[in-house]
Amino acid sequence: MDSGVIESGLNVTLTIRLLMHGKEVGSIIGKKGESVKKMREESGARINISEGNCPERIITLAGPTTAIFKAFSMIIEKLEEDISSSMTNSTATSKPPVTLRIVVPASQCGSLIGKGGCKIKEIRESTGAQVQVAGDMLPNSTERAITIAGTPQSIIECVKQICVVMLESPPKGVTIPYRPKPSGSPVIFAGGQAYAVQGQHAIPQPDLTKLHQLAMQQSPFPIAPSNQGFTGIDASAQTSSHEITISNDLIGCVIGRQGAKINEIRQMSGAQIKIANPVDGSSDRQVTITGSPASISLAEYLINARLSTEATGLAAN
Incomplete structure (x- = not known):
């Protein structure tokens, strides 16, 4: 399939997923x-924005190619406008490029990069945009982020070429889409209570407190004595196992x-x-969590908090 398919606007249905920070999304929502x-009205594309209260959000554009690229162009123009307006009060002399991230199944990235990087080099040269394919998959997903920077026109052209490659090489296997998690606040436990640390404040977390208390009464490691006076539960009666998969890059x-x-x-x-x-040939590791339902839930929460902290570049080793 050549780029003419997209240019001529044949009725190919496409989906483009964009990964954006909350501030950028706020500007696009208006x-x-x-x-x-x-x-939505001017482009005819379906535009869906993932749930709020996350540092990152996914914007999904779906519909025929002509509608998609109209919507995409409008989003790029909005981001360009925001950069221009932020420059009015700035002392910076050079204008930063528009930068955008799209999310694609990892199984399609090989075709996008090409043998020895030839395809991605060709896209960079023909569009003038800077394109970087992330080496790691996004947390708890089989998708990777592609960062594109440049002028609005070069980015639009670049995404068109990426879409052509993706239409020619459909994803292999099952794709687990990336779902941004709410910002992983550090959690502390004190006096049998759980608190999420947000800035200078510790905010009580009743759900986590309950999980923590249930887990502690069955724990071989009594960390903090609970002041709730539990009489203890027969842990063996409700022990179960739960498996999760974590990428080698994040383990x-x-x-x-x-x-x-x-x-x-x-x-x-x-x-x-x-x-x-x-395991040879696998990019994932299997993690088995065994214990009471409450201790499994708490362990999974703490593991996910580590992964989301790592994803936002805040993890301290």
């Missing part, structure tokens, strides 16, 4: 949703230096956590 409403942030992080999670949750050895 006051009372007016901006995104206008984009290190869960294990920590010399196993410090995983031991901390074991102690805090009271669950047993086993990490399988790497």
Whole structure:
């Protein structure tokens, strides 16, 4: 399939997923949703924005190619406008390029990069945009982010060429889409209560407190004595196992230096956590969590908090 298919606007249905920061999304939604409403009406594309209260959001554009690229152009123009307006009060002399991230199934990235990087080099040269394919998959997904920077026109042209490659090489296997998680606030436990640390404040977390208390009464590691006066539950009657898969690239942030992080999670949750050895040809590791339902839930929460912290570049080793 050549780029003429997209240029001539044949009725090929496409989906483009954009990964954006909350501030950028706010600008695209506009006051009372007016901006995104206008984009939907003028382009004819379906524009869906993932749930709020996350540092990152996914904007999904779906529809025929002509509608998609009309909507995409309007989003780029909005981002360009924001850069221009931020420059008015700035002392910077050179205008930064528009930068955008699209999310694609990892199984299509090989075709996009090409043998020895020839395809991505061709796209960079013919469009003038800077294109970078992330080496790692996004947390808990089989998708990778592609960062594109340049002038609005070069970005639009670049995404058109990426779409052509993706139409020619459909994804292989099952794609697990990336779903941004709410910002992983550090959690502390004190006096039988759980608190999320947000800036200078510790905010009580009743749901986590309950999980923590249930896990602690069955834990071989009594960390903080609970002041709730539990009489104890027969843990063996409700022990179960739960498996999760974590990318090899991210397992290190869960294990920590010399196993410090995983031991901390074991102690805090009271669950047993086993990490399988790497399997040849697999980019994932199997993690088995065993314990009471409450301790499994708490262990999984703490592991996900580590992964989301790593994803936002805040993880401390």
